[in-house]
Amino acid sequence: MRRWGLIGLAGVLLVVPPLLPERHLATFVLLTLAAAVTVGVSLLMGYAGQVSLGQASFYAIGAYAAGLLAVHGTPPLLGLLAAPVIAAVAAVLLGAPLLRLRGHHLAFATLAVQLILLSLLAQADWAGGAIGLQGIPRFSVGGLELRDDLGYAYLACAVLLIALLISRNVVVSRAGRGLRAAATSEVAAAASGVPVGGYRLAVFALSAAFAGLAGGVYAFFLGYLAPGSFPVLLSIEYVVMAVVGGLGTIAGPVVGATVIVLLVQVLNTLGTQPGMPDYAPTVLNYAVYALLLVVCVLFLPKGLVPAVTRRLRG
Amino acid sequence: MSDLIGYLLTGLGIGAGFALVASGLVAIYRVTRVVNFAQGAFAVLAAMLTASLLGAGVPHGIAELGGVGLGAVTGLLVGLVAIGKPGTSPGTSLIVTLGLGVLAYAIEILIWGDQPRSFPGVPGVAEMGGARLQAHYLLIIAVTAPVFAVMAWFFARTDLGKALSACASNRYAAQVVGIDVRRMGLLAFAIGGALGGLAGVLTTPVQQVTFDSDVALIVNGFAGAVLGGLTRPGVALAAGLLLGVAQTLVAGYGGGAYQVEVALVLMLTVMIVQAARTGPVAEAAR
DSSP states (O other): OOHHHHHHHHHHHHHHHHHSOHHHHHHHHHHHHHHHHHHHHHIIIIISOOOOSOHHHHHHHHHHHHHHHHHTTOOHHHHHHHHHHHHHHHHHHHHHHHTTOOHHHHHHHHHHHHHHHHHHHHHOGGGTTTTOEEOOOOOEETTEEOOSHHHHHHHHHHHHHHHHHHHHHHHHSHHHHHHHHHHHOHHHHHHTTOOHHHHHHHHHHHHHHHHHHHHHHHHHHHSEEOGGGSOHHHHHHHHHHHHHHOTTOSHHHHHHHHHHHHHHHHHHHHHTSTTSOTTHHHHHHHHHHHHHHHHHHHHOTTOHHHHHHHHHHO | OHHHHHHHHHHHHHHHHHHHHHHHHHHHHHHHOOOOTTHHHHHHHHHHHHHHHHHTTOOTTHHHHHHHHHHHHHHHHHHHHHHOSTTOOHHHHHHHHHHHHHHHHHHHHHHHOSSOBOOOOSOSEEEETTEEEETHHHHHHHHHHHHHHHHHHHHHHSHHHHHHHHHHHOHHHHHHTTOOHHHHHHHHHHHHHHHHHHHHHHHTTTSOBOTTTHHHHHHHHHHHHHHTTTTOHHHHHHHHHHHHHHHHHHHHHSOGGGHHHHHHHHHHHHHHHHHHHHHHHHHHHO
């Protein structure tokens, strides 16, 4: 995405929230946060060639870090700033051994890490255990408290723009070119002097930081966290969003997250119509994620954004 | 002492489920190089169908066979989508099987709802060496052992099994001598489906099954399979059993809550050690 694309998106994000009816604002916040996490996933999968099936772990780590700090009296702003840092540190500690793995091994390893994290969180009484962490204060800077959804919408937008800006700069940098080379052929890249291992770890940590920051906002927005809010399926959702939007593009994650969240929203509305069985929304959700993932991977392997831009350019 | 024997036998029973899932993964991976994320779903689907058939009055044995059959058919269908399109890379197929595993959730909830299900197995309690355990665990062990014997015979002695093994050791050479590699891949998926289905049918009487119990099965199965480098069925069998025993021992003597962590940390350690030994270059060059 060129500079104008980012500025355009910033404009859209500035204008849209006040226009939305109150009841849709929560969806907007969650959509924007999901997009921010997906930016990291896309960077990881598209540029570093790594599949992470545990990205929701870092979302959870960020959320719990911010939540716990705030519950124990740290100013919310500090808690929110600490969230990406703690998530990135966790990613470095986990990534140092895990990133020796490739392909399906890495996919399973990240999945395993998330299962371990969920199980540990459910047993950690200091973090609320299975019942969850309650009483997280609202976000505030100085004396200004963020009470309504509109404020959180803007906060989430800021997070998304930061993630986009950073990843755009990473992609066009020398390190970004090195990463792309490593994704195609690791051996060739290493032979030409790209510090592949270091770059991989750096991208892993960066994508975790995006997820952690988004998780921090999520903690203040909901005011309540439970291990059940971060299921394995959430990690898979991020992968679906990244794949559907288009890996290795900057606009892809935003488009992917928007398309999927809106589609799920429509289906949920449909599924909760009178006369529909009460399991309808769940079934529709699973079916949509599954079919989109399979169809996209098989027939639109590059995702929506490259397909559409190619069509537009003729 | 009697506690130990009880834990060991229970662990072997649970481990047999993991071993069956693991060998299903191995059967598919050897022939197609695809890690099948939908492997756990075969077990869940088979268990659910068996529960329904038994509920409808179908006698034991036939209902279980029906479940295993459904596992095999589902395996074939997953294989058709995952490797049916020419030029699909194993990485793409992995994502496809992941998607199909999620699709199975939708289908399972649609047909069977989201409540846990179970059905009765062998009733009663058995006594062995002073240990008391559910008799059904003995049935699991008694069924799994011959299944593995038949599998070993099938791969080593029959033409079809040899063709499958040929694809596993060298796809190109297999193609040259006229083996239809794609058809062998689909057969491997069907076998994997049947093995997964058998795991579900056997273990459901002692462990309830829900639509999302596939995650635990696939992770434990993968942990077992990975010990054998995803290619050696014998090691996968041993590793699956070991994993089951380790988990029951941890649950029995230590914190029951930590048995998930034990299996997962074990798997991570093995994978990292293996990766350190072979190195990334070997993997990239393959």
